[in-house]
Amino acid sequence: MSTVTSALAGAVAAVPDRLWLALFVLAFGLVAAYVVGVINRRLLTRAGIPEVIEGTAFERTAREFDTSTVHILAQLSSYFIVAVTVIVALTVADVNYLEQFWSGVAAFLPRVFVAVIVLIVGIVVGDKAELLVAERLRGIKLPELGVFPPLVKYSVVYVAALVALGQVGVQTLALVVLLAAFALAIVLFAALATKDLVASAAAGVFLLLRQPYGVGDEVRVAGERGIVQEVDLFVTRIEADGEEHVLPNHSVFRDGIVLIRE
């Protein structure tokens, strides 16, 4: 009996301290990974993430595989910690072979982790944006508007993919240039299309704040004389003899206002 015990003690003593430390680190890491996973899941659920992303394509796909976005994110953080733990444990245990490889992986791992998170968040946000835009446009029954929701979605996903690729160190310059061109086109078209609207709104803010004329005043604006019926952000409505003139506010501002007092 005593020989067995002493043999065991000898075996235990033979194991180097480093290995014990490594085992300890590994155990601690696994527990930490599990705890962080659970906490993350609780936090995300508490923050109302499941309700917010309800109905997005990503969430639906996740559901098909009997999981959920929150689950995937929580698990990812767990796996990340496990991977780091394994590397740390290996380093502590002084496993010498392939040292170069492991140090490379250790430096690379957080980046991959961030890239995956960015990609998932990007896809979910893109889905959500698509849903929101589609919801907004549903009141307007125009089939051509169906182009917008996917456009918004893929723009968001594209940016997320760019960030993710940048994280893992892929050359994204060409893609960034493409994105810039796309953004420029959107800005240019938007500016062209809404030039008058923006000018009107700017003038409308002044008109609403200072009220140089109000409802019921008789005015002459841009050659039209009549009684002001309504002033809003974009247009002024002037009525005379059963004709209602709807004048954009920028023309009111450009041509000036004549207040008519008897």
Place this chain on the structure above:
Amino acid sequence: MASLTDHLSDLVEDADAALLFSPTSSFHDRFVDDGGGDDPDVVVVAPDNDVDAEVFVELPLPFDNVKDRIRFGIEGAMDADLVAEGDAVVCIASVFDGGSDAVVRVTADETIHTGIYDLFVNSRAEPSVIRDVFEVAIELGKKGQKGKPVGALFVVGDAGKVMNKSRPLSYNPFEKSHVHVGDPIVNVMLKEFSRLDGAFVVSDSGKIVSAYRYLEPGAEGVDIPKGLGARHMAGGAITRDTNATAIVLSESDGLVRAFKAGELVLEIDPEEY
């Protein structure tokens, strides 16, 4: 049970049109899919066209009173030439909360024509604005101002002309403010200001232009029922001179009345809503 079924088939026999009040989409689809040659025209009456019905009449107020709801629906259908005078109309509506639980047969005729549909749909102001003002007036009629009955006069639409046919009694509390009826906070403001004398002027799009207005229309030729006071007379008269609609809450009998083109077009009791 046979007599019950017989009675029901008597009710729906030879109907010229079927009015579905706020149907669920599955209920509506069942109706449309079955549509054979002889079936009556199906008209959907609802606040919004949720079921994508081809023939649709908008219901601007929810109308708790089923009689009013049906009346409004039929008037709307008559106005859109979906139902002609003398047609037998079968209405399927929900009396208690929940699904469609009642079948009512009505003959469309002149007595049903109260002008309420016209008031909402053919007014200068937007229907939602008229509805919001109605809601304020009804709520004010129900609760009064701090428990006491109050009167109020809202002139909705054609604000420019109304402003020219009235003068301020005091400083306009809504000067340089940009508030619209229907906003809950604004409704509270309106109720607070209802103790002021004079009329509220509301524009076509629902902006509150002024309070404290003394209306100065020409009153000749205004035909409103005897016994109504100065507030109603002023409200009725201003609608004859302008294209506005006047919504008046009576202080003495608590009824909400609407005037258009100098005539009383609608009278409702706030307690019924």
